[in-house]
Amino acid sequence: MTDQELADLTWNALTAAFPDSSCSLDTDRPERLAIRGILSAQCTDVRVNITSGILFDKYPEPAMLSSATESQIAEIIRPCGLYKAKAKSVKAFCTKLTCEWNGKIPNDVQMLMEVPGVGRKIANLIVGEIYRTPAIVVDTHCKRVMYRIGLTDRKEPEAVEKDLMKVFGRDKWITLGHMAVDLGRKYCTAGHPGCDICPLSSFCRRHIDG
Numbered sequence: 001m002t003d004q005e006l007a008d009l010t011w012n013a014l015t016a017a018f019p020d021s022s023c024s025l026d027t028d029r030p031e032r033l034a035i036r037g038i039l040s041a042q043c044t045d046v047r048v049n050i051t052s053g054i055l056f057d058k059y060p061e062p063a064m065l066s067s068a069t070e071s072q073i074a075e076i077i078r079p080c081g082l083y084k085a086k087a088k089s090v091k092a093f094c095t096k097l098t099c100e101w102n103g104k105i106p107n108d109v110q111m112l113m114e115v116p117g118v119g120r121k122i123a124n125l126i127v128g129e130i131y132r133t134p135a136i137v138v139d140t141h142c143k144r145v146m147y148r149i150g151l152t153d154r155k156e157p158e159a160v161e162k163d164l165m166k167v168f169g170r171d172k173w174i175t176l177g178h179m180a181v182d183l184g185r186k187y188c189t190a191g192h193p194g195c196d197i198c199p200l201s202s203f204c205r206r207h208i209d210g
């Protein structure tokens with residue numbers, strides 16, 4: 001089977017299994033989604049949604065977060081883990097947003113990555129969800145499931161992203177990332193993948209090759 005045929009089978013199986021796949025972070029306001037993206041590193045989306053709600057109750061506007069100290073932000077976002085680094089990143093993002101970007105989040109991955117702590121994964125999430133700019137979010141689930149399926153033999157997120165971009169059309173990139181998360185949560189879990197009930201088992205290379 002060619003890589004393209006494998007990608008097509010994967011797409012068809014994922015869209016059938018997860019027809020309503022979407023971002024599981026709350027997406028009520030663009031800047032809040034971006035901040036939730038920053039908080040999401042090594043944390044569950046459920047936890048991020050809860051904790052960010054408390055943060056935005058206290059600091060409803062980006063200008064208020066840019067004026068807050070890192071330790072004030074860190075105190076609230078502690079449950080998300082990595083809270084010192086994330087507080088620095090949230091403050092830096094809000095400062096850029098209010099002072100450099102005139103309140104408008106750039107639709108530009110490279111510009112977003114100038115914010116300390118914002119890497120390609122978060123930048124892709126931001127442009128994809130806010131502007132629907134085609135971008136594949138390669139998180140820990142996406143990386144794992146695509147490797148197992150056989151759509152990449154590399155493990156660095158940027159390399160995985162490039163491999164996926166070759167076999168999936170641009171119109172599929174945003175949804176592909178969401179569906180990979182769904183697959184990783186429901187069937188292709190890190191510890192014990194549920195291959196026996198997985199809708200990709202008839203063609204998944206790991207399952208077939210053992």
Ligand code: SF4
Pocket residue numbers: 145148149187188189193194195196198199200201204205206207
């Ligand atoms: S068949 Fe198994 S290894 Fe392959 S995607 Fe499904 S759960 Fe993961």
